[in-house]
Amino acid sequence: xxxxxxxxxxxxxxxxxxxxxxxxxxxxxxxxxxxxxxxxxxxxxxxxxxxxxxxxxxxxxxxxxxxxxxxxxxxxxxxxxxxxxxxxxxxxxxxxxxxxxxxxxxxxxxxxxxxxxxxxxxxxxxxxxxxxxxxxxxxxxxxxxxxxxxxxxxxxxxxxxxx
Numbered sequence: 374x375x376x377x378x379x380x381x382x383x384x385x386x387x388x389x390x391x392x393x394x395x396x397x398x399x400x401x402x403x404x405x406x407x408x409x410x411x412x413x414x415x416x417x418x419x420x421x422x423x424x425x426x427x428x429x430x431x432x433x434x435x436x437x438x439x440x441x442x443x444x445x446x447x448x449x450x451x452x453x454x455x456x457x458x459x460x461x462x463x464x465x466x467x468x469x470x471x472x473x474x475x476x477x478x479x480x481x482x483x484x485x486x487x488x489x490x491x492x493x494x495x496x497x498x499x500x501x502x503x504x505x506x507x508x509x510x511x512x513x514x515x516x517x518x519x520x521x522x523x524x525x526x527x528x529x530x531x532x533x534x535x536x
Contacts, residue, residue: 408506409479409486415441415450417532422520432520442467451536454479460488486513502529509535 418436436444448469452462460479466472477490484505490498502513511533519527 409454409481409504409511410456412451412453412536413511413533414536415452415531416534417530418445419528419530420519421528423526423528424522424524447472452533502531511535 416438418434420434422432422434424431434444442448446466448465448467450462450464452460454460458478458480459476461474461476463471464473474493475490476492477488479486479488481487484503486502486504488500488502490500500515500517502515504511504513513529513531513533515529516525517527517529518525519529
């Protein structure tokens, strides 16, 4: 009886092992695509510009809901991630009108969203952000050339809320 029971447990573990591995690996490879689709409104923007404009100085841009207009001259920015991997980002002025917009394509690799901007730029630009979504709040971080000095040494953190 014990041998039959051990044999059944062994067969069950052989059959269930690959299934359990498959379930666990699919959990660890969670795709965020569906989590990101929709409209997101910028709430917080923090940029630490190291070696600002090629000097040894550091400049910090720290934007939150209370000082957004004062620091950026904008009411907010809204980005919409489409199901077909297209996106449009609109920068909204104090009067509620769109002051500037850009469009492009996006895709996800692991915990990184890669955004290829094609409009209105004449040359394609690519930005990469590590991101985390918690409920209806997304945090994006990156090391980039925010100040345009030719060095990808500026620390970026943005927080957006789903609208």
